[in-house]
Amino acid sequence: MHKKGQATKWDAPAPNRNGASDWWELFAKDHHFLRTRWRNLHQLDEMMWRSNQPSPKQVADIARMGIKNILNLRGARSVGTWQLEAEACAKHGIRLYDFTARSRAAPDKQMLYDARDLFACLDGPSLMHCKSGADRAGLMSALYMLVVKQVGARQALEQLSFKYLHVKQAKTGLLDAFIESYIPFEDKGMAFYDWVENIYDPKSLQDSFMAKGWANRLVDDILKRE
Numbered sequence: 151m152h153k154k155g156q157a158t159k160w161d162a163p164a165p166n167r168n169g170a171s172d173w174w175e176l177f178a179k180d181h182h183f184l185r186t187r188w189r190n191l192h193q194l195d196e197m198m199w200r201s202n203q204p205s206p207k208q209v210a211d212i213a214r215m216g217i218k219n220i221l222n223l224r225g226a227r228s229v230g231t232w233q234l235e236a237e238a239c240a241k242h243g244i245r246l247y248d249f250t251a252r253s254r255a256a257p258d259k260q261m262l263y264d265a266r267d268l269f270a271c272l273d274g275p276s277l278m279h280c281k282s283g284a285d286r287a288g289l290m291s292a293l294y295m296l297v298v299k300q301v302g303a304r305q306a307l308e309q310l311s312f313k314y315l316h317v318k319q320a321k322t323g324l325l326d327a328f329i330e331s332y333i334p335f336e337d338k339g340m341a342f343y344d345w346v347e348n349i350y351d352p353k354s355l356q357d358s359f360m361a362k363g364w365a366n367r368l369v370d371d372i373l374k375r376e
Contacts, residue, residue, distance in 0.1 A: 152271035162246040165236040172230030190283035202283035209238035218274030225250030253285035256352040
């Protein structure tokens with residue numbers, strides 16, 4: 151397990167370019183024109199926030215809020231959106247972590263262990279984001295509530311809500327099903343990571359989940375979620 155402040159495998163590399171094409175990718179290809187005013191920004195506690203993808207200006211705002219770490223849940227990428235975020239983080243003294251979470255798959259066990267280690271190494275107030283702040287940010291917020299805040303699974307599940315524009319009827323509902331599948335074992339007194347280690351079966355959960363066609367069209371075709 152990593153200690154606070156130590157270098158980790160999730161530390162983002164330095165950006166290696168910045169030009170007009172990066173801004174084009176941010177606003178057009180990554181749909182940031184829809185996020186210029188809609189931030190989907192919410193505070194979990196005094197040490198953690200969640201949001202959608204920030205622009206360089208919004209990274210500056212985040213720095214003024216006193217946030218020291220940004221967790222990019224979209225993973226390491228070389229696209230313009232990532233380049234601009236990495237440059238803005240370097241400029242404003244924010245440590246950027248690249249951590250890959252998935253929105254349409256049952257979380258694999260290694261990702262769950264890694265999430266625990268990532269939370270443990272954070273030094274100072276932090277913000278985590280995906281593209282829209284709805285699904286991957288919701289899953290990691292639920293894990294934060296379970297692992298760091300030690301709340302019950304039912305309360306953690308509130309982080310996956312339509313309040314954040316999360317649609318549980320679509321394939322993204324696998325994230326709800328994951329948390330829900332732990333609840334009967336939590337009720338019997340089993341700790342979360344004991345359940346992960348000994349009971350949880352990602353393939354079985356994935357195979358048993360049925361999404362609604364209309365919801366998939368909404369999330370994939372209309373909202374253009376990742």
